[in-house]
Amino acid sequence: MKITSAVFDSSAAALAACPVPSLPEFAFIGRSNVGKSTLVNRITEKRDLARVSDTPGFTKTINFFTVNRRWRLVDLPGYGFAKASQQQRASYAGMIEEYLLHRESLMCVFLLVDASIPAQAQDLDFVRWIGEAARPFTIVFTKMDKAKGNKALENVEAFVQTVSPWFDDPPLTFSVSAKKQDGIRALQEFIDDSANEVLTSSAKVV
Ligand SMILES: Nc1nc2c(ncn2[C@@H]2O[C@H](COP(=O)(O)OP(=O)(O)O)[C@@H](O)[C@H]2O)c(=O)[nH]1
Ligand SMILES: [Mg+2]
Numbered sequence: 001m002k003i004t005s006a007v008f009d010s011s012a013a014a015l016a017a018c019p020v021p022s023l024p025e026f027a028f029i030g031r032s033n034v035g036k037s038t039l040v041n042r043i044t045e046k047r048d049l050a051r052v053s054d055t056p057g058f059t060k061t062i063n064f065f066t067v068n069r070r071w072r073l074v075d076l077p078g079y080g081f082a083k084a085s086q087q088q089r090a091s092y093a094g095m096i097e098e099y100l101l102h103r104e105s106l107m108c109v110f111l112l113v114d115a116s117i118p119a120q121a122q123d124l125d126f127v128r129w130i131g132e133a134a135r136p137f138t139i140v141f142t143k144m145d146k147a148k149g150n151k152a153l154e155n156v157e158a159f160v161q162t163v164s165p166w167f168d169d170p171p172l173t174f175s176v177s178a179k180k181q182d183g184i185r186a187l188q189e190f191i192d193d194s195a196n197e198v199l200t201s202s203a204k205v206v
Helices: 036-044 086-102 121-132 151-166 184-205
Strands: 006-012 025-030 062-067 071-075 106-114 137-142 173-175
Touching (some): 025 036, 036 071, 062 086, 086 106, 106 184, 121 137, 151 173
Parallel strands (some): 025 106, 106 137
8 A cells, every 4th residue: 555645634532522423533642751652653654744752742723634535543642641730631531531432433542562671551441441342443562673682572571471361362462663674664554554445345335
């Protein structure tokens, strides 16, 4: 597949404000600083499409990007909002939860997990939550280049071992390095193939 166009669509602070669900959507979630915005930029092959910020918790809205006029990438606010008040935190969590549970065009949630550090409670909690909600998700291990030696592979292995017993089939995983450009193509193909599947099957129904 080829990226022919990628544009910022809109920002929303509530489910009701999201764009009309006319295209298959793929959402990115994870702790602040895990590499969500960077990954959106790599997948869309645009340097500055999603704002890459070093300030944890900078993105506070749901941001939509339309790619090839066929599918949308969705950059969700990071969880663990260091600079937000308790009340702000609760309202972001509510907004994200509503989007994840009720967005009809959501095809897959990508949970980004930092492979350079051991499993974090917040990430494991999210896997458990999304599994219980029975929403389609995959795990994307980021920053595969960052830790020394085999550490990243060991962290990935340990994470998968921890969560796999919670599911009938172990979750699908990807490993990427935005820095080295590793694993990006596989994600692009997965997204495009998934979008094609739904677009063709809905075309048949019409
Ligand atoms: N070493 C390394 N750093 C990365 C990678 N992906 C992102 N980063 C860095 O991690 C920081 C946070 O990235 P960002 O995309 O803003 O994270 P977000 O808060 O999840 O959107 C930035 O300084 C990025 O340059 C990666 O694959 N490898
Ligand atoms: Mg970001």
